[in-house]
Amino acid sequence: MNWLSIDTDNTLLEISALSAEERVLILKYSPACSISIITRLLLEREWNDGMMNMKTYLLNVLVHRNLSDKIEAQYKIKHETPQALIIENDKCIAHFNHGKVIFSELKKFANCLVSS
Numbered sequence: 001m002n003w004l005s006i007d008t009d010n011t012l013l014e015i016s017a018l019s020a021e022e023r024v025l026i027l028k029y030s031p032a033c034s035i036s037i038i039t040r041l042l043l044e045r046e047w048n049d050g051m052m053n054m055k056t057y058l059l060n061v062l063v064h065r066n067l068s069d070k071i072e073a074q075y076k077i078k079h080e081t082p083q084a085l086i087i088e089n090d091k092c093i094a095h096f097n098h099g100k101v102i103f104s105e106l107k108k109f110a111n112c113l114v115s116s
Contacts, residue, residue, distance in 0.1 A: 046103040
């Protein structure tokens with residue numbers, strides 16, 4: 001799994017632009033939370049880049065809570081951690097929190113063409 005770090009406002013702009021061409025996954029996690037750590041490890045273990053065909057972005061909410069707040073405002077999804085958001089055409093089309101951030105749910109959104 002090739003995580004791209006969300007660490008600037010420019011990364012959020014990049015995600016918005018990219019989501020017009022393909023679905024994008026954002027994972028918000030806290031390295032101080034055991035549920036977040038386990039969720040991330042399980043995703044990394046099950047993820048297959050070729051099968052999923054989706055860019056994956058990782059946001060450490062302890063370091064960049066301000067960016068998490070911007071994601072919350074932009075996509076109108078209440079901040080949680082761990083939290084996975086699927087972004088398409090600059091809209092959140094699905095989101096999962098806590099124990100529902102699982103590979104079997106996320107893979108339903110992979111390898112789909114984004115309609116114009």
